[in-house]
Amino acid sequence: MGQKNNLVKNASFLMIAAMISKVIGLLYKSPLSSIVGNMGMGYISLAQNAYMILLMIASFSIPQAVSKLISERIALKDYKNAQKIFHGSLIYAAIVGGIVALVCLFGARFIIPSNQPNAILALQILSPTIFLSGILGVYRGYFQAYRNMMPTSISQILEQIFNAAVSLIAAWLFIRYFTDGSDGSVAKWGAAGSTVGTTAGVVIALLFMLMVYGVNRRAIRRRVDRDRVHKEESYGEILKLIILIVSPIILSSFIYNINGYLNGVLYSEIMGNHGMDADTISMLYAEYATYFMSIINIPLTLSSAAPTSMIPEVSALYATGDIDETSRRVDQTVQLSMFISIPCAVGLAVLAQPIVSLLFHGTNGVAGQLLMLGSFTILLNGMSNISNGVLQGIGKPKIPMITAAVALVVDVVVVVVLLMFTNLGIYALLVAMIVYAIVVCVLNDFFMKKYLDYKNPWKAAYVSPIIASAVMGVVAAGVYYGLHALLPSNVICLGVAIILAAMAYFLVYILVDKTASERLSRMPGGAYLVRIAQKIRR
Numbered sequence: 001m002g003q004k005n006n007l008v009k010n011a012s013f014l015m016i017a018a019m020i021s022k023v024i025g026l027l028y029k030s031p032l033s034s035i036v037g038n039m040g041m042g043y044i045s046l047a048q049n050a051y052m053i054l055l056m057i058a059s060f061s062i063p064q065a066v067s068k069l070i071s072e073r074i075a076l077k078d079y080k081n082a083q084k085i086f087h088g089s090l091i092y093a094a095i096v097g098g099i100v101a102l103v104c105l106f107g108a109r110f111i112i113p114s115n116q117p118n119a120i121l122a123l124q125i126l127s128p129t130i131f132l133s134g135i136l137g138v139y140r141g142y143f144q145a146y147r148n149m150m151p152t153s154i155s156q157i158l159e160q161i162f163n164a165a166v167s168l169i170a171a172w173l174f175i176r177y178f179t180d181g182s183d184g185s186v187a188k189w190g191a192a193g194s195t196v197g198t199t200a201g202v203v204i205a206l207l208f209m210l211m212v213y214g215v216n217r218r219a220i221r222r223r224v225d226r227d228r229v230h231k232e233e234s235y236g237e238i239l240k241l242i243i244l245i246v247s248p249i250i251l252s253s254f255i256y257n258i259n260g261y262l263n264g265v266l267y268s269e270i271m272g273n274h275g276m277d278a279d280t281i282s283m284l285y286a287e288y289a290t291y292f293m294s295i296i297n298i299p300l301t302l303s304s305a306a307p308t309s310m311i312p313e314v315s316a317l318y319a320t321g322d323i324d325e326t327s328r329r330v331d332q333t334v335q336l337s338m339f340i341s342i343p344c345a346v347g348l349a350v351l352a353q354p355i356v357s358l359l360f361h362g363t364n365g366v367a368g369q370l371l372m373l374g375s376f377t378i379l380l381n382g383m384s385n386i387s388n389g390v391l392q393g394i395g396k397p398k399i400p401m402i403t404a405a406v407a408l409v410v411d412v413v414v415v416v417v418l419l420m421f422t423n424l425g426i427y428a429l430l431v432a433m434i435v436y437a438i439v440v441c442v443l444n445d446f447f448m449k450k451y452l453d454y455k456n457p458w459k460a461a462y463v464s465p466i467i468a469s470a471v472m473g474v475v476a477a478g479v480y481y482g483l484h485a486l487l488p489s490n491v492i493c494l495g496v497a498i499i500l501a502a503m504a505y506f507l508v509y510i511l512v513d514k515t516a517s518e519r520l521s522r523m524p525g526g527a528y529l530v531r532i533a534q535k536i537r538r
Contacts, residue, residue, distance in 0.1 A: 017153030036190030042282030059134030066141025093134030167197025291367035314393030380437035387444035
């Protein structure tokens with residue numbers, strides 16, 4: 001279990017795994033929507049939103065928190081206490097995860113909006129997953145602390161494969177054996193069956209992480225036995241430390257992500273009070289929460305992989321007092337995130353309707369419009385994820401919690417005002433999402449300057465990707481719509497347009513960015529990419 005000290009490669013591994021996982025998650029939603037219908041997809045979205053909030057409380061930021069605490073000990077070669085933190089984190093995750101799982105099982109009817117009772121069963125089925133996810137998160141954080149991102153990456157892919165397969169099979173079986181044939185019954189039981197896949201995915205991922213730990217167990221034990229330098233901390237001290245460090249990080253993530261759940265509840269309740277029937281509310285909410293967010297979450301997940309890899313490195317460097325190197329690693333993370341996020345945002349905006357139509361045949365067109373208008377939120381959310389990771393990594397976990405709380409208040413006010421006094425409807429949630437991300441970015445940037453004297457590398461990180469993405473957008477639109485006029489096949493036209501647009505982005509980026517070769521060399525397959533870049537520049 002050797003340490004991998006290349007930040008960009010570690011982040012790239014996580015990005016690739018996240019991309020594969022999200023693509024799998026996106027692709028299976030199309031056949032799933034055919035099985036359960038738009039109404040059922042709405043129930044799934046409501047249950048998943050509530051589940052994510054409970055997961056935030058129980059375990060969502062456990063990997064980042066564990067990797068931070070353990071990486072600090074590893075930087076000081078304090079292996080015994082690093083291992084104790086690992087064991088203490090398992091105890092913490094089991095206790096908190098167990099309590100929250102029981103709340104999910106017995107309190108689901110109080111969490112789901114009152115006019116959407118058919119989503120309750122889907123949420124209750126997710127309760128065991130909350131407990132297991134905490135344990136899984138500890139193991140992922142443990143290996144990330146050693147800067148080994150491969151176990152996390154592989155487990156994410158396995159988790160999503162089994163999630164997709166079991167979700168489709170279980171949804172079909174539940175509908176076949178438990179429904180009375182009515183639309184409401186099909187939607188209810190189909191949604192409930194689909195959530196079984198989430199649990200199956202987590203179980204498989206946990207089994208894989210246990211296997212990896214077992215393979216490395218002897219090497220871990222030898223490292224711990226050789227550590228005779230440091231004073232061992234008691235488990236009481238360890239648990240106190242975990243609670244003091246992990247709780248603010250989890251709470252900040254909870255506040256940071258609860259806006260999606262609250263927005264769904266507010267939309268359902270307010271639109272219901274305006275006279276919209278529950279089935280229409282569910283179907284329109286599926287356009288936003290299932291179709292639009294499923295697509296937008298792919299690049300969002302990619303951008304969040306960079307700060308996940310960054311936290312243990314930043315924590316270790318900051319703990320040793322190397323501020324300059326800390327800032328340099330943050331710069332690398334920002335550059336990598338923007339290298340991915342900017343072209344994704346432009347591509348999704350230009351090809352929004354064709355992409356949505358290809359993936360979700362049941363859409364009524366709203367998701368495509370949401371994607372066209374909201375794709376640039378990828379940049380905002382990418383920056384907010386990075387700044388949250390930096391502040392957590394330098395030992396300021398309360399600041400992201402405070403900034404997220406301020407943004408949450410603004411978000412709720414915006415949603416309520418827009419839903420009550422305008423006709424924006426589901427588009428009000430998109431506006432609130434944009435406002436929320438802007439508030440977090442501005443506030444976090446202020447505190448990064450204050451505590452790290454950090455300056456955002458605007459020119460190095462943004463100019464080249466923006467120029468290359470602008471050219472890419474023109475190529476994508478021109479190729480797709482030009483080819484579609486001659487060959488009315490969405491799949492072929494979209495495939496050709498995406499391939500040529502990606503080539504155009506890579507070509508222009510290399511030509512306009514003098515440091516492109518240096519950045520590419522730190523990625524997986526970097527040597528090959530550098531050779532291509534050098535040939536293009538000749």
